[in-house]
Amino acid sequence: MTFIHLAGPALVVTLLFLLKTPITWSMAVGALAFFLLNMDMIPLSNFAQEMAEGSQSVSLLALPLFVLAGCIMNASGITRRLINLADVLVGHMVGALAQMCTILGVLLGGLTASSNADAAMLSKTLGNQMVHKGYSRAFAAVITSSASIITALIPPSIGLIIYGYLSETSIGRLFAAGLLPGLVLAVGLMVTTRIVAGRRGYLPQRDSRATRAEVGSAFFDGLWALSIPVVIIGGTRYGLFTTTESGAIVVLYVLFISLFVYREMRWSDLPNVLAEAARDSATVMVMICAAAAFGFYLSWEAVPQSMSGWIAGVTDDPLLMLLLINIVLIILGTAIEGSAALIILTPMLMPIVNNVGIDPVHFGIVFITNLTIAGITPPVGGMMYISSQILKVPMMDYAREVMPFLLAMLVVLVVLSAFPQISLFLPNLIYGGVGVM
Template sequence: MTVALPSILLVLLFALNLPVAFAIAISALSFFFLADGLPLDIFFQKMVAATESYPLLAVPFFVLAGSLMNAAGITRRLLHLADALVGHLTGALAQACTVLATLLGGLTASSSADAAMLSKLFGPEMLRRGYSAAFAAAITSSAAIITALIPPGIGLIIYGYLADVSVGRLFLAGVVPGLLLAGSLFLTTWWIARRRGYRPTRPHFAGWGEVGRAAKEAVWALLIPVFIILGLRYGIFTTTEAGAITVLITLLIGALVYRELSWAKLPGVLRETVLDTSSVMLLICAASAFGFYLAWERLPPAMASWMVGLTRDPQMLLLLINVLLIVLGTAVEGTAALIILTPIFVPVILQFGIDPVQFGIVLVTNLTIAGITPPVGQMMFISCAVLRVPMEVYTVEILPFLAAMTAVLLLITFLPGLSLWLPDLVMGP
């Protein structure tokens, strides 16, 4: 019973709505009080040691790059491009939201940041044009999920660090699933918008001339993800160095090319970066101490043995894991679940011969979808707060989008080639 007490305490603290990082840290600390012969100093050592990871330096760099892009006018230019491409379609504003999220996916690196930006940018205009507030909250939070997969998503960086998997391969593996998610949102939006009469913002297609001009304005932003992937592929820089270089490029574009990034904007950008990075790193530090408890009590091997006893079929194992993740995702915030579950599941999937890169995409996709799922979805909270939508109304509106994205999740689960084709093509099998 003593072995299970920290895990039970973790569930109870989550149920009490204690901040996730503190819930994990307190649960880990309880283990050191209960265990015989373990100095309490180890708890603090594990917390601090988690910050000494070189790969995790990529997190603040990419968060900073995303904040700089909003201040540099890059987001506005990408919005113009999105409107030129889909402004003539039924439900144009919602379709443009998905296009912009896809274009920004490789730039902001944070689904929560995207949800905040998209809901503030598109939400008020959707309401003025007759869209329901609940639908606006549903599409803005759903579109933010694409950010987790289009490189350089922070979830992929964290998974690569915890699972000791190439982050470059994970970045490439996320591209096709990310585009599939975007496609599923397009179809779902079109179906809902057609039934409700949500009109286009343009009477007809803008024309390839205007699309070309908008693309020319946004070309610097569009080239950044390509630059990151090529640099990682040819060994020009590491993932961490890619984050630093992205920050430098964004500064140059904002200050010298678009000339909208001024010294006056930098304090606000840095403050936003510090707050976002701190929340992620506090989670990682707490999870490092909790991971020591899991390893000390040999819970990952025990979980592996239990799952091996349930099935020997890799496909059935992935299905079981997906069901478990969906259930956990309704109660545990996605990043916290990713940090806690990666050390548990990776040894299991390796025993079954499942590629850890493919599993990383499945894991991150599943847990990010949890971010729009009641009752603790982080993107759900952000969009609902901005648009003042009650959770019960949002819950009904999000169901078609959840169904569409679950279908994509099953595709990438049972068709590993969708995730592995691009990294195998670019970096070799």
């Protein structure tokens, strides 16, 4: 009976995974199975309480607010302006449309806060253009999904907000820490794109580089949108508002831009925008609540302590520990969706990270990068599914095409792991010292 109590919920979740049940409901049903098996010790009503407690954090208020800000910006014509800016910056390069995907991934990171949203947007816009221009569908799906990974690092990243909440790490410092790694990842993708596109003869969009006047005009046109990360980091650094309050400030800021600066959004569009934001936010929040209930089961059975003891027994060297965790995460990433892994594994891994002296901000950037790379890794990659579905690409074709990009991102992951200064330079420069929430 003890074995059933311990392994029963895990077996339920595994079975639901195999049946391709959405991760949220797999965790929720697995948690419910645990409470049903232990009704003699734990009241069944605790299941609902644990689900509700998953949402009881002031820090999580930032999540729906940033999602709403992204939805407002998407409805205001900002994407078109940023595509134009990407074109003048890299339109002269080989494989220009693919290079534009990466640049647009950087620019959109401060707007959508969601890698899945970026994968859908890039696939619908530049992905279809690439197919029309003779790029292979599989290549188009790979680069649009790969570029969306950058969004997980550029503030305001939903992943960084969730990690900061779960690990009790300063979200402001995490936002600052993501900027340089996001740019390093972009460079890695652009170099890989140049090699692949050059071999296949994917042509530039422009005959020559854009003039300074063109670059200046495109930059000025997109300046309002590009200023959003500056508003967030600057405001939190100088105490004008907290990270949570910054979400509300950004909503007001982008609403002003959309209605009075660009004037491509009307008041009558707001109900649809609010409905979209509510749906997107609810999807993430329900997953957090389900993971909280499932996390209670893991804690009750002392799974985090057992995992910590096993990994801690291997090495106490911070770099080796980080590389070992990376290997474990890469393996898990092939089977568990990144957002769910983030919610489940953060409480398990933080004791290990703290014991060996790894900076939680540095670990957060490596952790988020690793789990987001899982989003383009078959068979459960979320961004892979989005781009492949939109561009009608079979999984095997995608799997073959993604290999050089996966290799490039794994190299970047090792670099970020080995050189914490890349992640910590900006937060230490802006905030100084080591911050907490």
